[in-house]
Amino acid sequence: MLKKIIFFFFAVLLIASCANDQASQQKQLPYVSLQGETMGTYYRVTYSDAEERNFQSEIDELLRIINLEVSTYIDHSTISTFNKSDGSLQMSYNPESQQLDNYPNAHFLANFNAAQKIYLKTNGYFDPTVMPLVNYWGFGYTEKKKVQNIDSIRVDSLLQLIGMDKIQLQGSGNDAQLIKNQTQLQLDFSAIAKGYAVDAIAHMLSQEKKVGNYLVDIGGEVVAKGKNSKGKLWTIGINLPKEGAAIDAIQTAVPLKNMALATSGNYRNFYEVDGIKYSHTISPKTGFPERNTLLSASVFALDCMTADAYATAFMVMGLDKAFELASHTEGLEAYFIYSTDQGEMAVKYTTDPNSLFNETEE
DSSP, X not given: OHHHHHHHHHHHHHHHHHHHHHHHHHHHSOEEEEEEEETTEEEEEEEEOTTOOOOHHHHHHHHHHHHHHHOTXXXXXXXXXXXXXXXXXXXXXXXXXXXXXXXXXXXXXXXXXXXXXXXXXXXXXXXXXXXXXXXXXXXXXXXOOOOSSOOHHHHHHHHTTOOGGGEEEEOOEEEEEEEESSTTOOOOOTTTHHHHHHHHHHHIIIIISOOOSEEEEETTEEEEESBOTTSSBEEEEEEOOXXXXXXXXXXXXXXXXXXXXXXXXXXXXXXXXXXXXXXXXXXXXXXXXXXXXXXXXXEEESSHHHHHHHHHHXXXXXXXXXXXXXXXXXXXXXXXXXXXXXXXXXXXXXXXXXXXXXXXXX
């Protein structure tokens, strides 16, 4: 019996020693931090690499190529060309190819295909064809200006252009066609493209560079893998959704393990006319900037593109509908900050984000 106790004691010591050695090795790994600008915001990439390789130029080139396909601010991008087309755009499309395969229009079509799926899953609350309305309200790629006198007839006419079901991708190979049934219909991937770019960088790091620990952040949309330089899970802050709050004011900080997180809110990008606030979140259902009690929606998912899109859809839905959908969508968790009837801030979540990830799990 004594031998068994002694053996058990030494086994525990051995396990603890191995765990400490692993943590020690983690802390000793060199970490590289890079930063730059893209998509109208910042990017930051931090990763471990024994050789301390610098991937800045490759990341910048990847982001440049993605923007050439999905940015409405680049006049000759794929999406801008489609928006200006009179009805169709020739594509090169292989439906059996992987998301990041090297074929023309791959990044544009990856965003388009994902947007179509999420459009259906959210019952149209996520809809990239909202672009004409975004421009009307002064939040798009056209001149930034406040709408002083709302033209409800104009809004109604623009609503007739809304709907991902008005676009079809037909054919395959070099003869594929992306067809819209109305000339004025336009796409806007701003609510999904940053998340996609985060995933693309993460794919490069993990699949091409064989990096095991990293954090990719584009304008607050993030994906984390492995551990940070202290051997701990990456900790991500969720901003305080309050007008005038500092950019680094945090509502809560959560651990993130091999997961993506995206947050959408209406507390920074808005303007005011005659005491009424108009936010950049335009409802594809009403044609107007959405006004509800939801202040911010943070979504956890396996990939950042999905998290990004759902966060936007949830802001349009409002708290009750968003919570219902998040609770019944596999692979999603959500953290909502909303305003109560008393004007105070409150929180509701599908699962407590601090309990989502166990630090001791392998």
